Amino acid sequence: MWLQHTTPAERRTLTATFAGYAVDGFDYMIYTFLIPTLIMAWGMSKAEAGYIATGALLTSAVGGWAAGVLADRFGRVRVLQWTVLWFAAFTALSGFTSSFEQLFFTRAMQGFGMGGEWAVGSVLIAETINARHRGKASGLVQSSWAVGWAASALAFWGMYSVLPAETAWKVLFWIGILPAFLILYIRRNLDEPAVYRAERERVQRTGQRSSFLRIFSPALLRQTLLASLLAAGMQGAYYSVTTWLPTFLKTERHLSVLGTSGYLLVLIGGSFAGYLTSAWLSDAIGRRRCFILFAVMGGALVLSYTQMPITDGVMLVLGFPLGFFLSGIFSGMGAFLSELFPSDVRGSGQGFSYNFGRAVGAICPALIGHFSTTHPLGQTLGWMAALCYGVVIVAALALPETRGRELLPATA
Helix, strand or coil, X not given: CHHHHCCHHHHHHHHHHHHHHHHHHHHHHHHHHHHHHHXXXXXXXXXXXXXXXXXXXXXXXXXXXXXXXXXXXXXXXXXXHHHHHHHHHHHHHHXXXXXXXXXXXXXXXXXXXXXXXXXXXXXXXXXXXCHHHHHHHHHHHHHHHHHHHHHHHHHHHHHHHHCCHHHHHHHHHHHXXXXXHXXXXXXXXXXXXXXXXXXXXXXXXXXXXXXXXXXXXXXXXXXXXXXXXXXXXXXXXHHHHHHHHHHHHHHCCCCCHHHCHHHHHHHHHHHHHHHXXXXXXXXXXXXXXXXXXXXXXXXXXXXXXXXXCCCHHHHHHXXXXXXXXXXXXXXXXXXXXXXXXXXXXXXXXXXXXXXXXXXXXXXXXXXXXXXXXXXCHHHHHHHHHHHHHHHHHHHHHHCCCCCCCCCCCCCC
């Protein structure tokens, strides 16, 4: 019921950022459903399909840092509009491609906008919402990824039920242009946060603008490195499990439930519940304790999946906690990173830390593929996830607790 205690301006910002990240999720996840069709239509290999996904993740890392730097310079609301228009346009253009090379380009370009939207939107929320509700608000926005994921699944099933496959995949990319209309809502309803306006006035008064490289200065270097490790551990575990667990359970455990719509809905439902629960906990018990709790439970869950015998029925039930802990751990990140960095480089620091973690995390699935040639896939996956969650725990213990911290301009 905390939403009842927010102002109209705060609720408008929540609406815009929730919608923006949901369409981020839709535009990214829709590709995962279309891979089998594209492989059949173009004769594309599985490796090439993987290159497209990895390319989008790597460009999203670059886009996230760049958007954070731009948001510090030109404003949170303005850059948020740019990122939404960018990823919507390139998602729609993907529907006009006819080869691996063309789709690789459009998806890589789409990645720049996808990474940028999260970086800017999370800073905007953190600077707009009251400090005592910041964790819950950031987690609520994070949960919209599960909404976009569910929407992409429903759109996929709907389009493929009424259109031939050779047309349906194009239409699903084309409808990615619709989020561009969100820009109209943002332009009419969102204003820059007060803390950013105060920072901009300070720059105009003094003529002193901070360089984005200040996040590597002696005063901020420690938290930049630790925050980057925290993000790398979270995303390394997430990408490792979501990439390889289905293959492990299908090829080595011979489970069939993974291909059913029921399992997917259970997984998405668990993710949504995990986001909201973790959002509440990050305000209730603190950011660091929440990260550690979800890291411990996520690591134990993955190790049990890969070391214990599991049947189809058990796997269907366990899809809920899998989504719960894998996704829920991210809820507090937007608030936490915003609270770690001062206003003059908040976008730069948050954009770099989270997206450095995304770039490192994108490498983990490839490492698992490499080591699984000489070791069992389940063993490799389990220990990689455990290692990543261990990094999360160490980084969380070394970082300061920031719950309730007020966000103020760099100087008076």
